[in-house]
Amino acid sequence: MTWVTWRQHRTQAMACLALLAALAVYAIIEGTSMRTAFSNDNLAGCLARSQGTGCPAAVSDFTGAFGSAVNIAFWSVCLIIPGLIGVLVGGSLVARELEYGTWRLAWSQTVPRTRWLGVKLALVTGGLIAVGAAMTAVITWYRAPMDRVVGHLYQNVYDYEGLVLTAYILCAFGFAVLAGLLIRRSIPAMIAAFIPWLAIRLVIEFVFRDHFMAPLTTTTGTCVQNSPQVHCGTGIGVVPPDTGHIGDLVLSMNGNLVTYQPASRFWPFQFIEAGIFVALTAAALGATIWLLHRRAAWTA
Amino acid sequence: MFRFRLEGSSGVPPYLQLVHQVRQALLLGYLREGDRLPTVKDVAADLVINPNTVVKAYRQLEHEGLTGGRPGQGTFITATSSPVPPEAHQDLRASLEAWLRAAGEAGLDDEAVTALIAVARQDLKQDLKKERV
Amino acid sequence: MTQDAYGSVPALRTDRLGRRYGKVWGLRDCTLEVPAGAVAAVVGPNGAGKTTLLEMIIGLLEPTEGRVDVFGQTSRADTARSLGRVGYVAQDHPLYRDFTVADMFHLGRAMNPSWDQNLADARMDALSIPVNRKIRRLSGGQQAQVSLTMALAKRAPLLVLDEPVSSLDPVARLDFMRDVMAIAADQALTFLISSHVVAELERYCDWLIILSAGHVQLAGPADELLAAHQLLTVPRATPDADLPGTVIQRTDSDRHSTVLVRAGADQFAGYGRPSWQADPVSFEQLIMAYLQRRPSPRSYDNPAPAAERPGTPAKEVTR
Numbered sequence: 001m002t003w004v005t006w007r008q009h010r011t012q013a014m015a016c017l018a019l020l021a022a023l024a025v026y027a028i029i030e031g032t033s034m035r036t037a038f039s040n041d042n043l044a045g046c047l048a049r050s051q052g053t054g055c056p057a058a059v060s061d062f063t064g065a066f067g068s069a070v071n072i073a074f075w076s077v078c079l080i081i082p083g084l085i086g087v088l089v090g091g092s093l094v095a096r097e098l099e100y101g102t103w104r105l106a107w108s109q110t111v112p113r114t115r116w117l118g119v120k121l122a123l124v125t126g127g128l129i130a131v132g133a134a135m136t137a138v139i140t141w142y143r144a145p146m147d148r149v150v151g152h153l154y155q156n157v158y159d160y161e162g163l164v165l166t167a168y169i170l171c172a173f174g175f176a177v178l179a180g181l182l183i184r185r186s187i188p189a190m191i192a193a194f195i196p197w198l199a200i201r202l203v204i205e206f207v208f209r210d211h212f213m214a215p216l217t218t219t220t221g222t223c224v225q226n227s228p229q230v231h232c233g234t235g236i237g238v239v240p241p242d243t244g245h246i247g248d249l250v251l252s253m254n255g256n257l258v259t260y261q262p263a264s265r266f267w268p269f270q271f272i273e274a275g276i277f278v279a280l281t282a283a284a285l286g287a288t289i290w291l292l293h294r295r296a297a298w299t300a
Numbered sequence: 301m302f303r304f305r306l307e308g309s310s311g312v313p314p315y316l317q318l319v320h321q322v323r324q325a326l327l328l329g330y331l332r333e334g335d336r337l338p339t340v341k342d343v344a345a346d347l348v349i350n351p352n353t354v355v356k357a358y359r360q361l362e363h364e365g366l367t368g369g370r371p372g373q374g375t376f377i378t379a380t381s382s383p384v385p386p387e388a389h390q391d392l393r394a395s396l397e398a399w400l401r402a403a404g405e406a407g408l409d410d411e412a413v414t415a416l417i418a419v420a421r422q423d424l425k426q427d428l429k430k431e432r433v
Numbered sequence: 434m435t436q437d438a439y440g441s442v443p444a445l446r447t448d449r450l451g452r453r454y455g456k457v458w459g460l461r462d463c464t465l466e467v468p469a470g471a472v473a474a475v476v477g478p479n480g481a482g483k484t485t486l487l488e489m490i491i492g493l494l495e496p497t498e499g500r501v502d503v504f505g506q507t508s509r510a511d512t513a514r515s516l517g518r519v520g521y522v523a524q525d526h527p528l529y530r531d532f533t534v535a536d537m538f539h540l541g542r543a544m545n546p547s548w549d550q551n552l553a554d555a556r557m558d559a560l561s562i563p564v565n566r567k568i569r570r571l572s573g574g575q576q577a578q579v580s581l582t583m584a585l586a587k588r589a590p591l592l593v594l595d596e597p598v599s600s601l602d603p604v605a606r607l608d609f610m611r612d613v614m615a616i617a618a619d620q621a622l623t624f625l626i627s628s629h630v631v632a633e634l635e636r637y638c639d640w641l642i643i644l645s646a647g648h649v650q651l652a653g654p655a656d657e658l659l660a661a662h663q664l665l666t667v668p669r670a671t672p673d674a675d676l677p678g679t680v681i682q683r684t685d686s687d688r689h690s691t692v693l694v695r696a697g698a699d700q701f702a703g704y705g706r707p708s709w710q711a712d713p714v715s716f717e718q719l720i721m722a723y724l725q726r727r728p729s730p731r732s733y734d735n736p737a738p739a740a741e742r743p744g745t746p747a748k749e750v751t752r
Contacts, residue, residue, distance in 0.1 A: 004544065102528070105528065344617070
């Protein structure tokens, strides 16, 4: 079954590798120039000493030069890429067999259908984890200098580092496999899986993520526009942020009360969010296996 | 190699068709003693028919004494001629020709002759059955 | 392979087999037997329950009631043991169109412990089908041959072919059946072939199963079934009660009626009337008559089981 799974997903695997290669090329180019600028501006020492207060010009030069690349490219397009990868790989896994009648061939060999599905899911899931991990690694490497300047708790960076990227892919995959079994047509299954995936993805990001753990508060000086010491603004990209630590995510400012999530919560948040999506994946794939086992009549 | 043929619409069961073809070939001299009939597999593939049909035909021929099988070597013709002696054949042939001439003069065409023969044969069969019962 | 090779264990035996889809019974009360070494035909219109029956035999579908035994062992759907005993070519012979022939055989090898690669290679050689060609670039007839090879290389003793020639052109059709007949002659395999095309079935099958509306209408050895039926030509006024056996189909003209009856040979002997004519019925006429009559709600039991067959007359139908 290992060979069979590989052969049936060979094209998808090649496409993922090509995607990774393209990403790596981009990352190497941008990442190298970012590192050059970083060391030229001597930002490392300055950040370590003064959290950036001592070199505001260098910081804003740096973020100005490379910040936009991070925002535009990643945010608008890349939000949906993990979902697309997941549904494209998962939507046809079961649906294709039902659509083309090859289930009559696949499930009449000397392998019971739940074993057929189990092995396939295990191997493809493993492959997707590898793809997700590789993408995450490449992006994390490329982003490293910028992360030292502004941290990585903010949405369009957080989404691609740590664990969540892989978890997003797996969840979309799980939804698509289940949809494929229920709908029995590949493309409709991909669409039917993508929409709830996207909805859940956006809701968790914009409604729940900021509050995975109760935010902290601190007081700061009165916020004055264009002040070099105290800035007014939420999010990151503000160096140093009003909490005094690079990478803290400011949620709101009320007078001189700052509500924020500390940078140290990056990994706990990653685990929480990845955990949610992995649980959804497990539920979807478990349901698929159970349904396949139960339903012994196929009139696709 | 002797080739059989099959008439799909003749109403005669396939295995009997094969038997008849061997009998007829023997009568006409196309098959002689010592000739080997094709294997069951060859006939089944050639005519695209069930091999059991061929087996049945060959068994019937063996039962009638027309063929004999040598294990591992095939089925061979063992009889040269039909059980009917040649003089009886000639006599029957002559009386048949006379009858056909008379029928033609009476106005029966080919179809009418065939129909008459079929009916007469059928009636004779039923009479024979009744005689047996 | 000979008539004697009908082994003592039947290749297939079903006992009141049935399958319900929601409220509708696709197959009900199906009891039949096919001896080892037979080439059996399952005939019936679309929707008669042929595919349902075949899928339960193969192990793709779980029966709702009853059971099916293959070579003496009860089949349990979706278990390796049951799946491994039956080779299957589904309708339209599905294959992975993007695979090469060699890929398909690799799949066969990976998914069947009993796979015989030499057989597969030899067949492709004999049929001149290049193994490195993608399935979608083969002709319909070649694809059917690859499907058949997949089923054969599994080395299962029972082969089920679901409408194997329906989608093929006449030449490919003949080539396919020619191959099947040659294989049947060579090896001790049992074939179960479903078809809704009746013409020419007589050549291939020695065991007949007629399905209609989810029930078995007739089942048994083809030549015995033929011998058990006669086409009677009788005067129009003759009532059914005067006729021997059971009336299967009656066609009335102005002065005479043609009646297909089922009765034992002994029953025919006692009914000789001068105005009656008795003719043997052709295979096609027999099947069509059973398909055209109103389907019986109870299945016709198989005549004498394998162990008793030689010499015993057909068992009378119980309704």
